[in-house]
Amino acid sequence: xxxxxxxxxxxxxxxxxxxxxxxxxxxxxxxxxxxxxxxxxxxxxxxxxxxxxxxxxxxxxxxxxxxxxxxxxxxxxxxxxxxxxxxxxxxxxxxxxxxxxxxxxxxxxxxxxxxxxxxxxxxxxxxxxxxxxxxxxxxxxxxxxxxxxxxxxxxxxxxxxxxxxxxxxxxxxxxxxxxxxxxxxxxxxxxxxxxxxxxxxxxxxxxxxxxxxxxxxxxxxxxxxxxxxxxxxxxxxxxxxxxxxxxxxxxxxxxxxxxxxxxxxxxxxxxxxxxxxxxxxxxxxxxxxxxxxxxxxxxxxxxxxxxxxxxxxxxxxxxxxxxxxxxxxxxxxxxxxxxxxxxxxx
Amino acid sequence: xxxxxxxxxxxxxxxxxxxxxxxxxxxxxxxxxxxxxxxxxxxxxxxxxxxxxxxxxxxxxxxxxxxxxxxxxxxxxxxxxxxxxxxxxxxxxxxxxxxxxxxxxxxxxxxxxxxxxxxxxxxxxxxxxxxxxxxxxxxxxxxxxxxxxxxxxxxxxxxxxxxxxxxxxxxxxxxxxxxxxxxxxxxxxxxxxxxxxxxxxxxxxxxxxxxxxxxxxxxxxxxxxxxxxxxxxxxxxxxxxxxxxxxxxxxxxxxxxxxxxxxxxxxxxxxxxxxxxxxxxxxxxxxxxxxxxxxxxxxxxxxxxxxxxxxxxxxxxxxxxxxxxxxxxxxxxxxxxxxxxxxxxxxxxxxxxxxxxxxxxxxxxxxxxxxxxxxxxxxxxxxxxxxxxxxxxxxxxxxxxxxxxxxxxxxxxxxxxxxxxxxxxxxxxxxxxxxxxxxxxxxxxxxxxxxxxxxxxxxxxxxxxxxxxxxxxxxxxxxxxxxxxxxxxxxxxxxxxxxxxxxxxxxxxxxxxxxxxxxxxxxxxxxxxxxxxxxxxxxxxxxxxxxxxxxxxxxxxxxxxxxxxxxxxxxxxxxxxxxxxxxxxxxxxxxxxxxxxxxxxxxxxxxxxxxxxxxxxx
Numbered sequence: 001x002x003x004x005x006x007x008x009x010x011x012x013x014x015x016x017x018x019x020x021x022x023x024x025x026x027x028x029x030x031x032x033x034x035x036x037x038x039x040x041x042x043x044x045x046x047x048x049x050x051x052x053x054x055x056x057x058x059x060x061x062x063x064x065x066x067x068x069x070x071x072x073x074x075x076x077x078x079x080x081x082x083x084x085x086x087x088x089x090x091x092x093x094x095x096x097x098x099x100x101x102x103x104x105x106x107x108x109x110x111x112x113x114x115x116x117x118x119x120x121x122x123x124x125x126x127x128x129x130x131x132x133x134x135x136x137x138x139x140x141x142x143x144x145x146x147x148x149x150x151x152x153x154x155x156x157x158x159x160x161x162x163x164x165x166x167x168x169x170x171x172x173x174x175x176x177x178x179x180x181x182x183x184x185x186x187x188x189x190x191x192x193x194x195x196x197x198x199x200x201x202x203x204x205x206x207x208x209x210x211x212x213x214x215x216x217x218x219x220x221x222x223x224x225x226x227x228x229x230x231x232x233x234x235x236x237x238x239x240x241x242x243x244x245x246x247x248x249x250x251x252x253x254x255x256x257x258x259x260x261x262x263x264x265x266x267x268x269x270x271x272x273x274x275x276x277x278x279x280x281x282x283x284x285x286x287x288x289x290x291x292x293x294x295x296x297x298x299x300x301x302x303x304x305x306x307x308x309x310x311x312x313x314x315x316x317x318x319x320x321x322x323x324x325x326x327x328x329x330x331x332x333x334x335x336x337x338x339x340x341x342x343x344x345x346x
Numbered sequence: 347x348x349x350x351x352x353x354x355x356x357x358x359x360x361x362x363x364x365x366x367x368x369x370x371x372x373x374x375x376x377x378x379x380x381x382x383x384x385x386x387x388x389x390x391x392x393x394x395x396x397x398x399x400x401x402x403x404x405x406x407x408x409x410x411x412x413x414x415x416x417x418x419x420x421x422x423x424x425x426x427x428x429x430x431x432x433x434x435x436x437x438x439x440x441x442x443x444x445x446x447x448x449x450x451x452x453x454x455x456x457x458x459x460x461x462x463x464x465x466x467x468x469x470x471x472x473x474x475x476x477x478x479x480x481x482x483x484x485x486x487x488x489x490x491x492x493x494x495x496x497x498x499x500x501x502x503x504x505x506x507x508x509x510x511x512x513x514x515x516x517x518x519x520x521x522x523x524x525x526x527x528x529x530x531x532x533x534x535x536x537x538x539x540x541x542x543x544x545x546x547x548x549x550x551x552x553x554x555x556x557x558x559x560x561x562x563x564x565x566x567x568x569x570x571x572x573x574x575x576x577x578x579x580x581x582x583x584x585x586x587x588x589x590x591x592x593x594x595x596x597x598x599x600x601x602x603x604x605x606x607x608x609x610x611x612x613x614x615x616x617x618x619x620x621x622x623x624x625x626x627x628x629x630x631x632x633x634x635x636x637x638x639x640x641x642x643x644x645x646x647x648x649x650x651x652x653x654x655x656x657x658x659x660x661x662x663x664x665x666x667x668x669x670x671x672x673x674x675x676x677x678x679x680x681x682x683x684x685x686x687x688x689x690x691x692x693x694x695x696x697x698x699x700x701x702x703x704x705x706x707x708x709x710x711x712x713x714x715x716x717x718x719x720x721x722x723x724x725x726x727x728x729x730x731x732x733x734x735x736x737x738x739x740x741x742x743x744x745x746x747x748x749x750x751x752x753x754x755x756x757x758x759x760x761x762x763x764x765x766x767x768x769x770x771x772x773x774x775x776x777x778x779x780x781x782x783x784x785x786x787x788x789x790x791x792x793x794x795x796x797x798x799x800x801x802x803x804x805x806x807x808x809x810x811x812x813x814x815x816x817x818x819x820x821x822x823x824x825x826x827x828x829x830x831x832x833x834x835x836x837x838x839x840x841x842x843x844x845x846x847x848x849x850x851x852x853x854x855x856x857x858x859x860x861x862x863x864x865x866x867x868x869x870x871x872x873x874x875x876x877x878x879x880x881x882x883x884x885x886x887x888x889x890x891x892x893x894x895x896x897x898x899x900x901x902x903x904x905x906x907x908x909x910x911x912x913x914x915x916x917x918x919x920x921x922x923x924x925x926x927x928x929x930x931x932x933x934x935x936x937x938x939x940x941x942x943x944x945x946x947x948x949x950x951x952x953x954x955x956x957x958x959x960x961x962x963x964x
Binding site for chain 1: 378381382383384573574577578579580581582583584585593596597600605607609626627628629630632634636637638640641642644645646647648649650651652653654656670671674678764765766767804805806807808809810811812813814815816824825
């Protein structure tokens, strides 16, 4: 695909900056969104994706300004509904490369319904869920991923809501590509985005993204050098689950129960080996969702949790249509208008 | 014995019974037979919202009214000549709909103690003893018993046997009205294909009903309604409003060379459009049953954005949910057809009953200044023309358009002269052309002579651009918070909709002439009944005219001038006065409202009374 695209773009190889528009990027200085934008543009350049064959569709929220900054087709739609626009677009033109940009409020609160139905239908989309655990654009109310007890403008004495676990939800909705990355690790994000782009189906990538204005440091435990060693578990296909500042800890499965073990006592061969095609293990992995400050907390996994090959809706739609034409012949307008029962007035 | 034959111009039959009695099917079969015999027809199905409301109760009564004749017919008729009742509840509900002196055909078993109790009637009630029925011709037929006797040796269980009793009634009515059985026999063979026992038993019962009519001496007269003479020559079919709308969508997409994408969520009374479309996949129709009303419209907009004819449909409650997305469609300026098959409101209201009460909703029901063109269908067959026209305007003017129908015409049917695809008006989409790098930058919000912006679809070389719901800078489409620009864009969006008036026909009088004393101004599904009432009054020598509006927004350019030619303007509507507000607002005239809000269409006699009152007033 990459080579073909180069020819389409009249031979000139596109750089990351060629995927940027002339519009000023208006996120707050220091926002995690900048890093995501940069990685997306860089992945586009690496794959030489065709700007005219690509569409970014977003909902509402800080992240949803994203399409304005990509020199492709773009639609900044309404709150929570980006998947619905994308489903119609993919249904009538499956050649387009469609990306959905959404946030935790956009996809999990107001757009929760579309989010789960998009996943079960498995439209071929790349979905980037910018999770900053706060409402940024409306100036700092708690979101459906904010931790319980969160003090915000709308919850001055603490929120009462139990938060969503976005990846467990996605797996529950039968998503076929489920991954997590973070704004502060460009290399990791880039690798995940490349895989997401390759997957034929809905690729859901949750990205931990720092809102330095309303929720600064929400993910620092996972993103900063001092702490990330013990709180983050990078999962890779076929590799044992090892973490720790000195890579000295591992995860073993005791039945269905994940257990942290010391590598001094346990051989790496006895550890849980990551298999991204194993649904049961993926569902346990998505449940690695402990508050990292609690004693014995499981580390938070980053990487590709689960991949499954499954028909996507738009391919099935087109197949059904073609079969119908094969069986009944290409519809004749006069026959349609005439119907089955006629009579003549002479 | 040979029955005496009596010729009639027009007959109205009302079939009524439990919603499980197969009333709609019986009515539908009688309609098809009447249509194929060349009668003019108009039908009105009237059924409860519950699929199987409690058996035998007043709430569960389902009705199907059919008006057929050898003369031109515009309505399903006011009161019926013949009332067929399968049970006591059906009589209780519908006696008021029968003409004085009319015929009642009653299923005796439906008046047993149990049924009387269910209908909350006196258990000692008898049809013979009912004083209110004096002057009516009451015929008791023990349909249940006769059906059971017919199928005594069929081997079918009682439940299955009883289910075919509607065929007995149908056969009996076919005899009464001197109709052949073959059309329904063909239907039975198709419906029960592969189940020979059901084919045989249903045909047996149908014939038994017919023969009962022949041999039962209570009915010495057969009524003959000859083929309609005044109908234009040609080939005809029968069509239901929702079906006509579906055919229009397929036809418009085909004529415009576009894919049809229909994103919807099931809702009464709009779902039959989805059902019809989903049976026509070989026409390249993509139907999408979305997860909710909002996804339905957004998916349709996604399809339109990609270069297809995007259509969504619903009824009032669903349209309310789609409101925000319709605003985005106005702002994005993409082609989109939004079908609203109206029903009684507010909220869930009367799901299976008709009303014209969403006019102001579709006209104004959005945040901000968000004008949307509106076309309203006037009859079941006009659902085709009006929906086709809605598609034409959406595509050629690059705008969302409302197509308004309602439960009455959506479920009603009438004969339709078969159209040829070639005869349909052309529809020309104007896609923005690909650009090379050396070309001037693409301006997604530049405008043509119609004030429409280019339809620039993803995948076109050199047109990559961004659109969204935030106010756009004129020409470039970039985000703009500039105060003057917002005012300019608001005015441009309005001017674009107003401009459509240059591309639609002027308002004509349907009947009467300028200078008549009263003009009756109607819209939507009241067309047939208003037409009939005005026609009858003019035949009586009254100075009354009729104009029927289909283009609700923008209104035809000459409408104001036309209205000024009349002393009085009377506006009947099946709502609490909505179009009348718009007319008063636009033209500053004291239009007189006349409203019916019963979930039911107007009767001709009601309208005539009101019209006469207005004619006689000073």
